[in-house]
Amino acid sequence: MALYSAAAAVLEGLERGDGGIKSLVYNSRFPHVRQLYALVSETLRYSPVLEKLLSGSALLQAEKKLPPQLAKVLVYDLLFGKGLKCGGRWKALARRHRARLEAELARLKVQQKVSRNEDLLAPAASPTASQLPRYVRVNTLKTCVEDVIDFFKRQGYSYQGKADSMEDLRAISKKKFTSDLHLPDLLVFPSQTDFHDNVLYTSGHIILQDKASCLPAFLLDPAAGSHVIDACAAPGNKTSHLAALLKNKGQIFAFDVDTKRLATMNTMLMRAGVTGFQLAQQDFLTVDPRDPKYARVTHILLDPSCSGSGMVTRQPGEEAAPSPERLQALAGFQRKVLSHALSFPALQRLVYSTCSLHREENEDVVHAVLQEQGSAFRLVNAFPSWPCRGLSTFPGAEGCLRASPTDTLTQGFFVAVLERCGEGAAALSSLPVAAKENLQHREGTGTTAAAPRKRKRKKQRVKE
Incomplete structure (x- = not known):
């Protein structure tokens, strides 16, 4: 059993x-x-x-x-x-x-x-599926990017510097690795590189997480000290990413209905050095937005159940092909949970994401809920330099992000960023601070490029 x-x-x-x-x-x-x-x-x-x-x-x-x-x-x-x-x-x-x-x-x-x-059985999946890079997110709660780079160099890997294009990522091979061109704490290794027995992984200094899966927390971008909800949290990779962005300052409320997944998630978060979190075995739809406990929640990450049609496995597997009835049921649930999330009174910014390719679960859900909300929330034009945008199904849908194996060398993904309008709305930009600095450094703005921020070296530097 x-x-x-x-x-x-x-x-x-x-x-x-x-x-x-x-x-x-x-x-x-x-x-x-x-x-x-x-x-x-x-x-x-x-x-x-x-x-x-x-x-x-x-x-x-x-x-x-x-x-x-x-x-x-x-x-x-x-x-x-x-x-x-x-x-x-x-x-x-x-x-x-x-x-x-x-x-x-x-x-x-x-x-x-x-x-x-x-x-x-259908013919085997296309070669593209097995060519996705191995993405490694540096857990900045325990270490810093520079120390991890030094560690891998001592293990015989050749560091190629920061990637300038998707072609640089495609060219990674053998024992070479690079820093990602979009996300500052992400390192990129050749496809199928296995780190499960590596001391950095077993000690929680690195997180093995697909690049597209890193986008939701990165784009939510909560400031240190914020109160954040991770509505559908297990197994915890996005939760640990939120904690790193918060620098373990503030509070994370994480929900999941499955006891075993929560237990696994608790172990993972403890290994990653995450503090200031509360796990609850609870359906997010049953959480009362008016509960005083959540009065200071300003940010919500919502990654609800979906068809999973964007997931590309590295082993033989097929893309999900849900029936129209299944898609309709999923979309109905997703609209309901998104509307519920937007009802938290202090909410300023929300990220809605799925690992689905289907418009019904993505643009259609966002459009329907925005229409319900009237002028209370708006869709942010998030991460303008990201190459894949939302389908043009309604005005402004291009502000959403999409990801795919062929275009972004990631799993298939969808991300939308919503923020509150009018009085009480936070002065939030459409792009996280880290992403702004990343873009300035890479693209230039006509002014002096911002120098990369130097991180203090952590006490928990890993030794071989």
């Missing part, structure tokens, strides 16, 4: 955009990492087939308490894997439906005119 639950949790993390397979598996604390990794990879490989089997057999309608990702894992192992060697009550549940699942599998083979299970 523990294996199937752990695999389902990894799949849920992938769907939310919490990280790649390796990082989620290693952070799961499941004792048999290879076994878990293999099960997740194979379930992903068969994901489109499993979606059809679940839909055709109506398993989720018959077993309403069965989580969708757990259903995928169980059906994979029942029909394509080892035949459910473990699983407790879920094993018994799946076996009750074995006849209808096998009948649906047979029907699918006849429909596609194939005889083998393997022949049901």
Whole structure:
């Protein structure tokens, strides 16, 4: 049972955009990492087939308490894997439906005119998926970029300086690495470089986080001392990023409904040296915006459940293709949770993000909620130098950001920044301070470029 639950949790993390397979598996604390990794990879490989089997057999309608990702894992192992060697009550549940699942599998083979299970699979994912760089965020709560660069140089890596273009990132190979051209605390290594056993990772000095996943906290840009809500927080990479931006000054309220994910998140945050946070096992929609506890919340990061269609795995896996009904249901939930977030009375700035490629979950959600809000909030033209913008589905939608493997060498992502208008609105710029300095240094402004701020070297300098 523990294996199937752990695999389902990894799949849920992938769907939310919490990280790649390796990082989620290693952070799961499941004792048999290879076994878990293999099960997740194979379930992903068969994901489109499993979606059809679940839909055709109506398993989720018959077993309403069965989580969708757990259903995928169980059906994979029942029909394509080892035949459910473990699983407790879920094993018994799946076996009750074995006849209808096998009948649906047979029907699918006849429909596609194939005889083998393997022949049901689509061609392998494009090479682009395996060429994404390995992004490493320096955890500035414990160290600084300069010290991490020095450490990797002592380990035999060749530092190439700061990247000037996307082509510089594409050119990274072998034991070379560079500083990212957009985000100041991000280092870029060749694709699939593994740091899970590196002392910097195990000690919390670096965070393995996709570049697109770093955008929400970076663009929220809360000042030190701010009170911030991370509405859908687990497994905690974005929360730890918020804490680094806050310099551990202020307060973070982080919510998630899953006890195990919160426990994992607590361990991760402690390892990263995060203080001043409160974790709550609670659906964000049930949080009372008028509770005095949240009277000083000025910033909210909202990364709700989505289709996960932008996630590109480094192992065999397929892009999610949700049904129109599934998309409609997700978009309805996303509009509801975004409207709820905007009801916090002291809120000044909010970042809404998804790891989805679908307009229904992205521009359409933002547009609908902005129309509901009237003139209370506006869409910020965030990060003007970012190369991929929102789809032109409504006036100003280009102020949103999109990310993709081909254009930005990241997972597929969407980010929108909203801020309060009128009286009481904070004097917030459309671009974080760090990004401004980064752009000045790279592009020039006709005046003297701002010198990069020197960081004080931390006491916790890592030694080999």
